[in-house]
Amino acid sequence: MKGKPLNKPDTKRRSSGRITLSDVAKAAGVSPITASRALRGERGVAPELADRVRAAVQQLGYVPDPAARALASQRSVQVPVLVPLLSNALFVDVLDAVHRVLFPLGYQALIGVTHYDPQEEEQLLRTYLAHRPAGLLVTGFDRTENARQMIAASGVPCVHLMEVTAAAGVYCAGFSQHDAGYAMAEHLLQRGYRHIAFAAAQLDPRTLQRAEGYRRCLKNAGVYDAKLEILSPEPSSIRLGATLLEEIVRTRPQVDAIFFCNDDLAQGGLLAAQRLGVAVPAQVAIAGFNDLAGSDQMVPPLTTVRTPRAAMGEAGAKMLLALMRGHPPENNCVNLGFELTVRQST
Amino acid sequence: MKGKPLNKPDTKRRSSGRITLSDVAKAAGVSPITASRALRGERGVAPELADRVRAAVQQLGYVPDPAARALASQRSVQVPVLVPLLSNALFVDVLDAVHRVLFPLGYQALIGVTHYDPQEEEQLLRTYLAHRPAGLLVTGFDRTENARQMIAASGVPCVHLMEVTAAAGVYCAGFSQHDAGYAMAEHLLQRGYRHIAFAAAQLDPRTLQRAEGYRRCLKNAGVYDAKLEILSPEPSSIRLGATLLEEIVRTRPQVDAIFFCNDDLAQGGLLAAQRLGVAVPAQVAIAGFNDLAGSDQMVPPLTTVRTPRAAMGEAGAKMLLALMRGHPPENNCVNLGFELTVRQST
DNA sequence: CTGAAAGCGCTTACAG
DNA sequence: CTGAAAGCGCTTACAG
Incomplete structure (x- = not known):
């Protein structure tokens, strides 16, 4: 017996008390892998088992650990949105729209403020890319060559906001300034x-x-x-x-x-x-x-x-969503247009 | 030999090609734990070793993996900021100030929009708390009892913005509305x-x-x-x-x-x-x-x-910083005041 | 002051 | 369709 407490046979060295996927799997009578697959909606799981897993999740109030998920899958749910400023309503509207599309689907829009400075943007990119973002939203096409290469090398899907281009292989949602x-x-x-x-x-x-x-x-x-x-x-x-x-x-x-x-x-x-x-x-x-x-x-x-601020944020986020899911959109560049609004000052 | 490629003796099963702490440790000639301690500025590391680690980091261009860090330490660098709206410049100013303080120190301000709805805020809190945030910034004191309990139970440091209170044990940065x-x-x-x-x-x-x-x-x-x-x-x-x-x-x-x-x-x-x-x-x-x-x-x-919007964001973020580092501020409630600004419309 | 071992909670890659 | 094993890249807790 060695004096071990009898009531806590399962005590681990560093238990966090958190409900884990294993708990869910145990409750559902399946293996953790199957529970994981069911949770992520991966097909190839028997409907009955998937149901049992869902029920266990509900009952235990299980919430997946994003850090563990990111570490194992090499991909987080974070989506940095790089804008020049927050003090311009323009970009807040775009950011807000992006957030509205991404958040309900489990993605986290991250604020990135470049202050219109390409060097600062490059530095931000370096930091954010280390976080293994799921996707990336940037403003326009004007950036350092370094920044461009870092984005390309990272393999992280990226959509450009606010402008349009005829270039191929570049994703964007904007209008012709x-x-x-x-x-x-x-x-x-x-x-x-x-x-x-x-x-x-x-x-x-x-x-x-x-x-x-x-x-x-x-x-x-x-x-x-x-x-x-x-x-x-x-x-x-x-x-x-x-x-x-x-x-x-x-x-x-x-x-x-x-x-x-x-x-x-x-x-x-x-x-x-x-x-x-x-x-x-x-x-x-x-x-x-x-x-x-x-x-x-x-x-x-x-x-x-x-100008279509909310529409650009929304369309850009949706395009990014498609890319993150591995479904490249048919149209790589959405032109949202603009509307001349004549009032009495002219 | 079994036909194994001779040139890749170190190939792991799932190598991400990323430079890890082990690489740094190896280059510095120390153990990963020592490297980790040196990196985090934990005292109790011989200055010479710390120098070697820093040099290796520089040379290899090492960037710590936030997900691994969060998983092992049970604490991320994320700081959700819950505000009612983004369409009100008021809250954008606060958010911007918070971001300016937190970002350079390695923390990530996360957008949380409640739309002035306590139920929505409670739901947001549930989601964010699962991300093991390092800290939490919320607007005012008006929230559901559930939300209050979730915050308290999580043990995550929390600072209230925009208002002040005489209540003890509550951290806030605001002014008397x-x-x-x-x-x-x-x-x-x-x-x-x-x-x-x-x-x-x-x-x-x-x-x-x-x-x-x-x-x-x-x-x-x-x-x-x-x-x-x-x-x-x-x-x-x-x-x-x-x-x-x-x-x-x-x-x-x-x-x-x-x-x-x-x-x-x-x-x-x-x-x-x-x-x-x-x-x-x-x-x-x-x-x-x-x-x-x-x-x-x-x-x-x-x-x-x-109203002291930037000041509230800044003071709130700094207070939170102190709490996250385990140094409770002497003053739990900062009153930033306000300034009657008389112009010609009255 | 330093380190070997174990573990954080997931998913990948391999079998069956 | 399902699972046992290994691993993601760090840090904690225990020794020394």
């Missing part, structure tokens, strides 16, 4: 404006693509003037929009319309115009981009481009 | 307003605490009128603020000031007043709460209460 910029410029031309300024902040790849669309459209119409591009590397904000409008009104009196690259800038511009007594759109028309909260409530309501 | 509501009402009284409406949405616990502060202040002054409370269960938004202002102006012409429970409502109210030709603050004063983006740019700039 260029075409959206072009469409807004075209709208302003149609309204009769001829001195159309482009006011932008941050100057990230997508902003520059919109700028290019604006540029091409005005050049086609023969009214492009490089001096009417106001490009600030500062972060986009309502306050900066106000500053930019003041600057334009002061230094470029000929301007009859301003295309702001984001709605927060445009809202700030609208408010600054009001303070300065500049009539919108009579003296200066104002247009934005993204159709953020409040744009429809501005005075006058803001003309903008409605 | 009640007092902030009181302060704004007091400001409006001091300005001479006597028919002060309170317009609120969502009606979550913190909104109701602010309402209570408003109520108590007006009662103390003898000017409380229950008919001037406009409480809508709908989600807070700029558009709803516009609707609420229109309703108040139409049905309660005596109102000379409106205290909106959140800045998005107040901004919407301000814009609606402009559309209706209602002068602010001459005819109706308007005040908000939270000092969200754009409030300082409104016309007129919005009087509001600046």
